[in-house]
Amino acid sequence: xxxxxxxxxxxxxxxxxxxxxxxxxxxxxxxxxxxxxxxxxxxxxxxxxxxxxxxxxxxxxxxxxxxxxxxxxxxxxxxxxxxxxxxxxxxxxxxxxxxxxxxxxxxxxxxxxxxxxxxxxxxxxxxxxxxxxxxxxxxxxxxxxxxxxxxxxxxxxxxxxxxxxxxxxxxxxx
Amino acid sequence: xxxxxxxxxxxxxxxxxxxxxxxxxxxxxxxxxxxxxxxxxxxxxxxxxxxxxxxxxxxxxxxxxxxxxxxxxxxxxxxxxxxxxxxxxxxxxxxxxxxxxxxxxxxxxxxxxxxxxxxxxxxxxxxxxxxxxxxxxxxxxxxxxxxxxxxxxxxxxxxxxxxxxxxxxxxxxxxxxxxxxxxxxxxxxxxxxxxxxxxxxxxxxxxxxxxxxxxxx
Numbered sequence: 001x002x003x004x005x006x007x008x009x010x011x012x013x014x015x016x017x018x019x020x021x022x023x024x025x026x027x028x029x030x031x032x033x034x035x036x037x038x039x040x041x042x043x044x045x046x047x048x049x050x051x052x053x054x055x056x057x058x059x060x061x062x063x064x065x066x067x068x069x070x071x072x073x074x075x076x077x078x079x080x081x082x083x084x085x086x087x088x089x090x091x092x093x094x095x096x097x098x099x100x101x102x103x104x105x106x107x108x109x110x111x112x113x114x115x116x117x118x119x120x121x122x123x124x125x126x127x128x129x130x131x132x133x134x135x136x137x138x139x140x141x142x143x144x145x146x147x148x149x150x151x152x153x154x155x156x157x158x159x160x161x162x163x164x165x166x167x168x169x170x171x172x173x174x
Numbered sequence: 175x176x177x178x179x180x181x182x183x184x185x186x187x188x189x190x191x192x193x194x195x196x197x198x199x200x201x202x203x204x205x206x207x208x209x210x211x212x213x214x215x216x217x218x219x220x221x222x223x224x225x226x227x228x229x230x231x232x233x234x235x236x237x238x239x240x241x242x243x244x245x246x247x248x249x250x251x252x253x254x255x256x257x258x259x260x261x262x263x264x265x266x267x268x269x270x271x272x273x274x275x276x277x278x279x280x281x282x283x284x285x286x287x288x289x290x291x292x293x294x295x296x297x298x299x300x301x302x303x304x305x306x307x308x309x310x311x312x313x314x315x316x317x318x319x320x321x322x323x324x325x326x327x328x329x330x331x332x333x334x335x336x337x338x339x340x341x342x343x344x345x346x347x348x349x350x351x352x353x354x355x356x357x358x359x360x361x362x363x364x365x366x367x368x369x370x371x372x373x374x375x376x377x378x379x380x381x382x383x384x385x386x387x388x389x390x391x
Binding site: 004005006007009012013016017020021024038041042045046047049051052053054055056059060063064065066067068070071141151152153154156157158 | 187332
């Protein structure tokens with residue numbers, strides 16, 4: 001990682017690849033189910049990329065990485081828990097109030113869609129493209145990569161960043 | 175046993191974005207920068223008000239001197255611990271570093287209050303109103319907290335609330351120490367409560383805002 005901090009790409013890719021096993025092990029210890037392990041790995045690698053300047057080469061890389069992985073595992077579990085919680089409530093609401101859908105609900109839905117479209121329009125071009133291809137047009141990574149001429153990894157990174165920006169921008173809205 | 179799946183496209187994308195980075199300064203150095211600002215402020219206040227009145231108050235009531243010394247040590251330890259814990263992978267035990275001095279600080283202040291109750295003649299009267307103490311401590315703690323947040327802006331506090339509580343404690347302890355330079359503390363329960371309230375406001379505000387101010391990553 002010390003070499004990566006100086007800009008050595010090969011060393012960086014090697015250390016990231018070598019880190020995956022430890023990240024998965026930490027995530028499992030934190031109670032992340034198998035189907036969320038890839039999410040934790042992805043979130044952790046992105047965080048490592050953003051905060052690589054905080055690593056002190058005189059200290060343990062594993063301890064530094066494990067702390068980040070543990071935090072991201074908890075964040076992923078919480079986010080997954082919130083998601084599931086909301087889905088259960090939405091189903092219950094749909095069952096109970098299916099007949100009571102009125103004009104105000106429709107207008108609220110339209111308003112939310114407008115906010116979302118406005119937030120997407122404000123994203124940087126590459127992030128916007130990733131959301132449009134992968135999120136809205138529901139293209140696969142391979143299709144989007146073929147259509148845009150950009151590699152799949154870059155599209156994934158852009159989509160992740162776009163979703164983070166959108167979450168922050170739309171946070172607090174009902 | 176199956177091989178670990180490696181997200182190669184993501185790793186390659188991150189590798190393609192790689193640029194050399196400037197390493198974060200060591201925690202002790204960042205804490206030292208913050209302590210230096212507090213020390214300069216103390217020097218300015220000492221020049222303005224003189225050390226004489228403060229030393230006379232300490233001679234008359236040594237528990238006040240112990241309380242101030244413990245507050246200074248608490249400020250330094252809390253600032254250091256906040257800087258250390260803002261870096262991933264550091265032992266959680268650092269959170270306890272300012273606790274012993276904080277206990278001495280509270281005990282010495284409490285003893286001063288008790289002394290005032292047992293021997294009212296020893297109380298130094300004529301201090302400013304208690305609301306002035308609150309305004310001073312909170313007023314000084316805000317820029318000190320802002321400075322510490324600025325010093326932590328490139329770090330990565332994985333537990334922002336914990337870090338924010340420590341930086342709030344550091345700011346409140348430093349502001350309370352600076353106050354003793356020109357404030358004739360009277361050791362009365364009202365004065366002690368005013369200080370405790372101001373310190374709680376500073377720590378509480380930092381804890382409440384910690385997630386927003388320190389969760390950049």
